[in-house]
Structure formats: structure tokens, C-alpha cells
Amino acid sequence: MSALRTEFLGVTMKNPVVTSSGCFGFGLEYRDYFDPDLLGGIGLKGTTLSARTGNMGTRVTETPAGMLNTVGLENPGVHYVKDATIPEIRAAGVKAPLIFNMSGSTLDEYVEMAKIVDTIADVAIVELNISCPNVKDGGMAFGANPCAAGDVTAAVRRQTKKPLVVKLTPNVTDVAAIAKIVEEAGADGISVINTLLGMAIDVRTRKPVLGNIFGGLSGPAVKPVALRIVYQVYKAVGIPIVGMGGISSTEDALEFIFAGATLVSIGTGIFKNPLLPVEIIEGLEKYCADNGIANISELVGAAHKGEVKV
Ligand SMILES: Cc1cc2nc3c(=O)[nH]c(=O)nc-3n(C[C@H](O)[C@H](O)[C@H](O)COP(=O)(O)O)c2cc1C
Numbered sequence: 001m002s003a004l005r006t007e008f009l010g011v012t013m014k015n016p017v018v019t020s021s022g023c024f025g026f027g028l029e030y031r032d033y034f035d036p037d038l039l040g041g042i043g044l045k046g047t048t049l050s051a052r053t054g055n056m057g058t059r060v061t062e063t064p065a066g067m068l069n070t071v072g073l074e075n076p077g078v079h080y081v082k083d084a085t086i087p088e089i090r091a092a093g094v095k096a097p098l099i100f101n102m103s104g105s106t107l108d109e110y111v112e113m114a115k116i117v118d119t120i121a122d123v124a125i126v127e128l129n130i131s132c133p134n135v136k137d138g139g140m141a142f143g144a145n146p147c148a149a150g151d152v153t154a155a156v157r158r159q160t161k162k163p164l165v166v167k168l169t170p171n172v173t174d175v176a177a178i179a180k181i182v183e184e185a186g187a188d189g190i191s192v193i194n195t196l197l198g199m200a201i202d203v204r205t206r207k208p209v210l211g212n213i214f215g216g217l218s219g220p221a222v223k224p225v226a227l228r229i230v231y232q233v234y235k236a237v238g239i240p241i242v243g244m245g246g247i248s249s250t251e252d253a254l255e256f257i258f259a260g261a262t263l264v265s266i267g268t269g270i271f272k273n274p275l276l277p278v279e280i281i282e283g284l285e286k287y288c289a290d291n292g293i294a295n296i297s298e299l300v301g302a303a304h305k306g307e308v309k310v
Contacts, residue, residue: 003288004281004296006040008240008263009163009188011097011124013040016296017253017281020244020267021046021101021127021167022071026085028092033274038281041097042089043265044081046129048102049109051077057211061200066219066246067268068198070212073103073132078116086122097124101167103132103139110152114159126162127242128153128187131169131194133216143169143194149178150185157186165242167191168233170222175229176236183237190233191242191265193226219268220246227259234260234301248276250283257296258303 004015018041024030027042036042054074061068076085086098100123104110110128117126130142130149142148153166166182168175170193179190195216200209226245233241243261247253248269256264269276288296 002285003293004040004284006262006296008041009125009165011041011163013097013263014038015040015281015284016257016261016263017277017284018099018242018263018265019043019270019277020265021099021129022069023267023270026081027089027094027096027098030270030274031092034278036094037096038278039096040263041099041124042094043099043127044085044101045075046073046101046103046132047075047078047081047113048073048104049078049113051075051080055212058209059211059215061209061215063198063200063217063219063221065221066217067271068200068210068215068217069195070210070215072212078102078113082116082120086120090122098122099125099127099165101127101129103129104152105139107152107155111155111159114156118160118162123162125189126156126160126164127191128156128164128166129194131167131171133169133171133195133197133214140169140171140194140197143167143178144172146178146181150181153182153185153187163188165189165191167194167242169194170225170229170245171197176232179233179237183239187239189240189242189262190237191244192229192233193222193245196222196225218246220248222246223248223252227255230256230261231259231303234304247280248272250280250287253280253284254287254299257299258301260301260304262297262300 223246
């Protein structure tokens with residue numbers, strides 16, 4: 001049996017490498033580069049109850065070690081994704097487990113969406129995004145407020161029997177405390193991190209570059225922050241973690257696994273190297289073979305060995 005085979009919340013995956021929401025479209029866009037079925041799972045673009053056109057003006061800009069984006073959750077809405085997009089993914093022969101990333105502006109919207117998503121047989125895992133810094137209503141507001149984070153998790157939990165992973169924002173003082181609250185509210189897993197709030201100013205125009213002024217920073221620049229948060233969350237909760245934030249190599253993925261991530265999710269790195277997820281899968285396979293690791297799960301949290309969980 002492959003050393004990378006992973007059981008995540010009852011879902012069997014070929015390997016622990018998945019794609020981050022918003023960085024791999026709806027799973028078919030990168031087919032010219034590699035077969036999406038090589039992935040452990042596919043994180044779908046963030047979806048909302050109604051279709052959204054996203055934010056106005058410049059939505060993406062490069063930084064020395066990553067990017068800022070303010071896409072603003074452009075998506076065709078949950079009904080379209082249910083009736084057209086997911087059937088299209090399956091019709092194309094893609095069988096990999098799908099991780100449905102859902103966002104909302106109000107508690108009612110989250111609840112309404114969760115009811116619909118629960119009826120989509122092809123959705124393996126629900127990722128509750130309460131951490132998007134790029135939308136005015138809802139977005140990060142839910143993830144940055146401990147009470148709201150607990151309430152929305154509990155409300156969505158009541159609507160779905162699917163594995164529920166809650167995606168948290170790093171734009172708070174203590175992510176681990178919020179992770180604990182959402183665990184108590186019924187989350188089955190935690191995804192960390194979403195993007196860090198940032199901005200860029202054009203020195204010629206003296207104006208903010210992004211139409212929305214602020215955007216989410218991702219890519220290699222955020223990796224040390226993301227790794228620290230995965231490490232802290234692992235100590236705080238007993239549920240599995242999807243680790244992400246600047247993973248750009250096999251070594252980065254291993255660091256996240258050692259910090260406590262059961263799955264590693266590749267985002268901005270795909271924009272620079274579309275083959276990155278496959279290269280990381282191969283790299284992890286080689287690491288396990290070279291180090292006599294029977295299953296990659298043995299390595300989860302390795303950096304905590306000897307430490308007592310608090
Ligand atoms: C262009 C872009 C769009 C994104 N859209 C979403 C989204 O729809 N939902 C979500 O939860 N996260 C979204 N994210 C955040 C990523 O999924 C990921 O959490 C973050 O970028 C950190 O990982 P990375 O540094 O590997 O990209 C987006 C990120 C980028 C760069």
C-alpha cells in the first residue's frame with residue numbers, strides 16, 4: 001500500500017496533498033498540466049449562495065515573495081456549482097474527493113448554503129470559510145470574532161452530516177483559541193491559514209494598487225506565520241488540520257506535516273509552478289521511501305515529539 005495513503009475524516013485519499021480554494025479553479029482548469037486525480041483531494045473555488053462578480057479594479061498584485069489578491073469571491077453561486085460545475089467535473093472523469101469551500105455574508109446565508117451542500121453527493125468535505133479578508137460583509141468578520149465563529153460553526157454543523165472543516169483567519173491575536181471554540185461548536189477539522197491582510201501603494205500615482213485598497217497576502221512570505229499557526233493549533237485541538245500558506249516545495253510540505261498538518265494544501269505556489277502539487281506528491285513519496293516511513297501519518301506532529309499537549 002502506498003505510504004502516502006491518507007484517511008482524513010473518513011475520506012480515503014491517495015495522498016495528503018490537496019489544492020487550496022481559489023487557486024485551482026473548480027478542478028478542471030489545470031488538466032493540461034496534470035491529471036487532477038493524482039491529488040489527494042481538490043479544494044474548489046469559494047462559493048456563495050448567490051453568484052458574485054467579485055471586486056472592482058485591480059484584484060491581484062505581486063509582492064517580492066508572494067501576492068496580494070482581492071478577488072472578492074467571484075463565483076457562479078451554489079446552485080450553478082451543484083447543477084453544472086460538479087456534474088461537469090465528474091463527467092470529465094475526475095474522481096478525486098471534492099472539498100467544497102463555502103462562504104457567506106450572514107449566518108442565514110451560511111445555513112441556507114449548508115442545507116444545499118449537504119444534498120450534493122459528490123462533495124466529500126465541507127470547508128467553512130469564515131476567513132475571507134476580501135469581502136465587505138461577513139468574510140473575516142465571522143472568523144475574527146470568537147462568538148460569531150462558534151455560532152456559525154454550530155449552525156452549519158446542524159445542517160450537514162458531511163465532515164466539516166472550518167477555515168480560520170490568521171488576522172487575529174490568538175488563532176488557537178478560536179480553533180478551540182470551533183472544535184467545541186462541532187467542527188471536525190481546522191484549515192489554516194487564509195491570507196494575511198496587506199496592501200501595496202503605487203509610488204507613481206501615490207494611490208493604493210488594489211481596487212479594494214486592502215488584499216490578502218499569500219505565498220512564500222506567509223509561510224513562517226502559517227507554520228507557527230499550524231503548530232499552535234495542533235497543540236490546542238484534538239481534530240485534524242489542513243495546513244496551508246506558502247507551501248512551495250516538498251520541504252515546506254514536510255514542515256507543515258511535522259508541525260501537525262494531516263493534509264497539506266497548495267495555493268499560490270500553483271500560479272508560479274502549475275506542476276507543484278505533483279512534484280510535492282513525488283517528493284513526499286521519496287521522503288517516505290528514503291526514511292523507511294510505512295505511512296505518512298506517522299510524521300504528523302513530529303515536531304511536537306516529547307512535548308505535552310496543553
Ligand atoms: C487568488 C486567490 C483566491 C483565493 N480564494 C479563496 C477562496 O475563495 N476561499 C478561501 O477559503 N480561500 C481563498 N484563498 C486563500 C487560499 O485558499 C489560501 O488559504 C491562502 O492563499 C494561503 O495559502 P498559499 O500561500 O499557499 O496561497 C485564495 C487565495 C488566492 C491567492
